[in-house]
Amino acid sequence: MTVLKTTLAATVACAAALPAFAGGHDHADTLSYGVRPFYLIDRMEDGPLKEKLASCKGQSPKTSLFSIGHRGAPMQFPEHTVESNIAAARQGAGILECDVTFTKDKELVCRHAQNDLHTTTNILASKLAENCTQPFVGAAGGEKAKAECRTSDITLAEYKGLIGKMDAANKLGTTVEDYMNGTANWRTDLYSAMGGTVMTHAESIALFKDLGAKFTPELKSPSVEMPFDGFSMNDYAQKMIDEYKAAGVPASDVWAQSFDLDVVKYWIDAEPEFGAQAVYLMDEYNIEGYSPMDAATWPNTMEELKAMGVNYIAPPMWMLVTAEGDKIVASELAKQAKAADLKIITWTLERSGPLGNGGGWYFQSVKDLTDNDADYFNILNALHEEVGVEGVFSDWPATVTYYANCMGI
DSSP states (O other), X not given: OHHHHOOHHHHHHXXXXXXXHHSSSOOGGGOOOOSHHHHHHHTSOSSHXXXXXXXXXXXXXXOEEXXXXXXXXXXXXOTTBHHHHHHHHHTTEEEEOOEEEEOTTOOEXXXXXTTOHHHHBSGGGSGGGGGSSXXXXXXXXXXXXXXXXXXXXXXXXXXXXXXXXXXOOOXXXXXXXXXXXXXXXXXXXXXXXXXXXXXBHHHHHHHHHHTTOEEOOEXXXXXXXXXXXXXXXXXXXXXXXXXXXXXXXXXXXXXXXXXXXXXXXXXXXXXXXXXXXXXXXXXXXXXXXXXXXXXXXXXXXXXXXXXTTOOEEEOBGGGTEEEETTEEEEOHHHHHHHHTXXXXXXXXXXXXXXXXXXXXXXXXXXXXXXXXXXXXXXXXXXXXXXXXXXXXXXXXXXXXXXXXXXXXX
């Protein structure tokens, strides 16, 4: 694989080209939808929504806060890299995400999970492989390949030497190279061949400011036991906020996220300006018997969340919509959230791959109404018109940006 041979110098050279693009907030001439939104519109069933979207084909792209880059633009670029986030900004994403975790020396970096370095970087092909919690073991005797490499296994200086790749693993691989060569066929390695430039959390703040974007960092649950060498969860949550304060970023530009309700409540109490826009990521679907259509199964009512000081919730898309005949309509959860005056953000569009099979996990509540990729626009429209979401995370922000621009959001 070319990515295994890429040198750090090449990635540094790539990052060095950034200021020519960023140059502050005026980058309107770089915005582009590309061809994908038009490809999807052309394949929609005839009707009012297709007519409306088609009528906007001549519009000029504009950055939209409704369009949120999920780890950048990872459908085609290595997630949480400089390159991925530049791509998302060029597609009009007005908010960009850094999933925040920490290194062995307790420095904050952008990774979707503390233990994903073996699938998102070249660590297994580097000398740092020997530091991994679970060194690589190839598939053999009917057993799948395994590895686990954590940011907490290495220092910040060591982390900075890694190269980002598409998040994937071939669990049937017998060698490191085979294991790393697992990108899904509906994604691509075209834009990872030269390697992706990994970022610290502080570097993501500087980059997003240069790109004219706002911020939605997610404090990730640690893979290590906390406290970690004296570093508590509150220390961790506070350190993330402190890096925005140190960079002079106003709290109104930051939507701090966590699946841990205690972390959200910590921000509400300890940092009320940031806490006002703290986002509770909802994973109640992990509770046995849970249904977004049955309030009796919820661990907290929407009114109870609001009373805790929560103003934003972020459930996955399928929790917000349901099928009613041939229409996609708001779920009971969505209705009660709006009644409680909770603002809603949702995730993640264009992450499941082709929708010919119903779209997988993200579309499970409307799987009978999502049978081709053009249905991305149908669910977007339902999320906007029926649910009233504030923003949508996407692995390819151009689709959401196009919709938002056309609808005047």
